[in-house]
Amino acid sequence: xxxWLQNLLFGALVGGVYGLAAVGLALVFGVLRMLNVSxxxxxxxxxxxxxxxxxxxxxxxxxxxxxxxxxxFGVGVVLYQALFGRLVRxxxxxxxxxxxxxxxxxxxxxxxxxxxxxxxxxxAVTTAYAGRVVPLGPLVVPLTRLGGLGVAFATLGGLHLxxxxxxxxxxxxxxxxxxxxxxxxxxxxxxxxxxxFALGSALAGVAGAxxxxxxxxxxxxxxxxxxxxxxxxVLAGLGSIFGTFVAGILLxxxxxxxxFAFGGVFREVVGLVLFxxxxxxxxxxxxxxxx
Amino acid sequence: xxxxxxxxxxxxxxALPLVVxxxxxxxxxxxxxxxxxxxxxxxxxxxxxxxxxLGLAAFFGIGALLTRVLWLGGVPVLAxxxxxxxxxxxxxxxxxxxxxxxxxxxxxxGTLAMAEILRLVVGTTLPEVSALPSRVIATYHLLPRYYLxxxxxAAATLAAWWLSRARFGLGLVAVREDELVAESVGVDAFxxxxxxxLLSAGFAGAAGGVFGYYHPSFYPQFAFSPVWTFDSVxxxxxxxxxxxxxxxxxxxxxxxxxxxxxxxxxxxxxxxFGLLFIxxxxxxPGGLVEIGRSLRRWALARATPKQHPADLxxxx
Numbered sequence: 001x002x003x004w005l006q007n008l009l010f011g012a013l014v015g016g017v018y019g020l021a022a023v024g025l026a027l028v029f030g031v032l033r034m035l036n037v038s039x040x041x042x043x044x045x046x047x048x049x050x051x052x053x054x055x056x057x058x059x060x061x062x063x064x065x066x067x068x069x070x071x072x073f074g075v076g077v078v079l080y081q082a083l084f085g086r087l088v089r090x091x092x093x094x095x096x097x098x099x100x101x102x103x104x105x106x107x108x109x110x111x112x113x114x115x116x117x118x119x120x121x122x123x124a125v126t127t128a129y130a131g132r133v134v135p136l137g138p139l140v141v142p143l144t145r146l147g148g149l150g151v152a153f154a155t156l157g158g159l160h161l162x163x164x165x166x167x168x169x170x171x172x173x174x175x176x177x178x179x180x181x182x183x184x185x186x187x188x189x190x191x192x193x194x195x196x197f198a199l200g201s202a203l204a205g206v207a208g209a210x211x212x213x214x215x216x217x218x219x220x221x222x223x224x225x226x227x228x229x230x231x232x233x234v235l236a237g238l239g240s241i242f243g244t245f246v247a248g249i250l251l252x253x254x255x256x257x258x259x260f261a262f263g264g265v266f267r268e269v270v271g272l273v274l275f276x277x278x279x280x281x282x283x284x285x286x287x288x289x290x291x
Numbered sequence: 292x293x294x295x296x297x298x299x300x301x302x303x304x305x306a307l308p309l310v311v312x313x314x315x316x317x318x319x320x321x322x323x324x325x326x327x328x329x330x331x332x333x334x335x336x337x338x339x340x341x342x343x344x345l346g347l348a349a350f351f352g353i354g355a356l357l358t359r360v361l362w363l364g365g366v367p368v369l370a371x372x373x374x375x376x377x378x379x380x381x382x383x384x385x386x387x388x389x390x391x392x393x394x395x396x397x398x399x400x401g402t403l404a405m406a407e408i409l410r411l412v413v414g415t416t417l418p419e420v421s422a423l424p425s426r427v428i429a430t431y432h433l434l435p436r437y438y439l440x441x442x443x444x445a446a447a448t449l450a451a452w453w454l455s456r457a458r459f460g461l462g463l464v465a466v467r468e469d470e471l472v473a474e475s476v477g478v479d480a481f482x483x484x485x486x487x488x489l490l491s492a493g494f495a496g497a498a499g500g501v502f503g504y505y506h507p508s509f510y511p512q513f514a515f516s517p518v519w520t521f522d523s524v525x526x527x528x529x530x531x532x533x534x535x536x537x538x539x540x541x542x543x544x545x546x547x548x549x550x551x552x553x554x555x556x557x558x559x560x561x562x563x564f565g566l567l568f569i570x571x572x573x574x575x576p577g578g579l580v581e582i583g584r585s586l587r588r589w590a591l592a593r594a595t596p597k598q599h600p601a602d603l604x605x606x607x
Contacts, residue, residue, distance in 0.1 A: 108521055110570070
């Protein structure tokens with residue numbers, strides 16, 4: 001029993017980062033109606049930024065969020081201007097498909113560039129508090145993962161406040177709701193698109209930093225993270241930040257449970273099963289707006 | 292004229308391994324044909340139906356693995372191929388039936404998820420390299436492999452030709468252009484997309500099966516690598532998707548350029564072609580075939596100056 005609880009707890013902690021990764025993807029999809037399948041590569045870039053900040057200057061991985069976030073925001077602006085921004089005028093169905101294709105090409109390019117720049121080796125940061133655990137009754141909580149969950153939650157809280165309390169945030173939500181109406185009300189839709197894309201990219205940077213705190217990174221991790229984020233988005237449905245966060249935690253727990261019950265291989269299989277079941281039973285997602 | 296060209300090319304390809312005795316040439320042609328089969332398989336659904344399959348590698352891999360395991364287990368190779376092909380179609384049904392009912396990105400996500408998860412599962416459960424045993428190596432001949440892949444590539448191209456003129460294919464193109472309008476004139480969008488997808492998965496499985504029968508030794512995981520998907524999409528876009536000859540031109544061009552550049556490192560290859568791919572998607576959605584068409588139109592317009600160019604531009 002205890003070992004089950006321990007596994008589920010561990011899964012939930014990992015899942016918090018899935019949730020954060022998925023919110024960035026969902027933000028871009030919800031506002032621009034583009035699916036950036038190179039989101040995982042942006043997480044990988046954020047991870048390397050954290051790794052180098054730690055190795056070269058000894059910056060604590062949690063503090064490096066203040067570097068990786070803005071850095072990836074900038075990367076997002078560049079990618080939007082060079083690639084994704086060129087698709088905004090295209091009719092919706094075609095736009096989704098083209099954005100997927102461009103993201104797919106970009107994912108492979110970034111993967112190859114990362115191998116050139118930093119080799120295919122795995123890298124990890126080892127902080128002074130790396131192995132520490134916090135006791136919780138009969139269970140133990142790894143400190144870095146607890147911190148990761150906390151930071152993910154705080155970041156999403158900040159995002160929520162930004163989207164609900166600032167003019168730019170309201171403009172982003174209005175554009176997601178109905179860009180034509182928003183544009184008629186004087187919302188600068190293109191600037192909103194660029195900001196939303198860069199914000200999604202910055203969230204990937206933060207997620208990358210959190211990944212690096214607890215796990216080794218390599219240029220190849222991107223596709224796996226994109227997949228997790230995509231499955232969480234489908235699981236949660238669009239429209240709720242905290243719904244996405246909860247769905248991430250659920251996926252983390254489901255993975256842990258499946259791996260523990262049936263063997264490590266099933267950690268990955270459970271995501272596909274959940275994805276297919278959701279499509280059949282509730283295509284709008286667990287927390288999505290219906291229709 | 293196109294038909295004559297196709298017949299000439301077919302006869303040349305049939306005669307090639309009998310006339311040219313050099314294994315390197317035959318092997319190279321084998322690779323081109325394998326690429327044509329894969330690019331054409333993606334084109335059947337992606338080009339004519341407008342659905343982005345990001346997991347072609349899954350169906351290629353299933354075909355390769357099933358065929359190889361059964362064949363090495365003693366099943367006649369054609370039966371093993373049929374089994375590999377059916378396995379791919381079944382996997383296509385599993386992921387396509389729920390995801391193609393919905394519009395939006397669900398199909399792309401589902402196929403990507405299936406390919407990546409299969410790659411990881413195969414990588415952990417079958418970590419050993421799959422090499423042909425010496426008794427098989429002793430009797431290994433290139434010819435049957437060559438003719439099998441020629442058959443698959445020709446059949447896939449024939450399927451694209453059929454789609455370009457049959458009622459079913461026109462329905463599929465209508466769904467690609469506007470699903471709602473297509474439904475309103477009586478085209479069952481889901482059925483069209485699903486059948487085209489199963490056809491595509493079947494051809495990818497057959498190509499994989501021949502690969503499993505052909506390759507002396509590879510890691511089972513390699514057959515599920517996303518590079519198979521990427522190359523297929525790239526070749527399709529280079530040549531021009533939604534056409535019969537685009538993927539053929541694209542595959543020949545791609546394999547040739549790859550050989551000329553002699554890109555030893557896999558990363559250089561991905562970098563060069565990844566950038567090229569993004570450029571083609573952004574700037575040249577019609578591919579090489581479209582360039583050819585524009586050039587012909589331009590030449591035609593020059594040759595007949597009396598005609599107003601706008602009349603020609605409206606064509607095709």
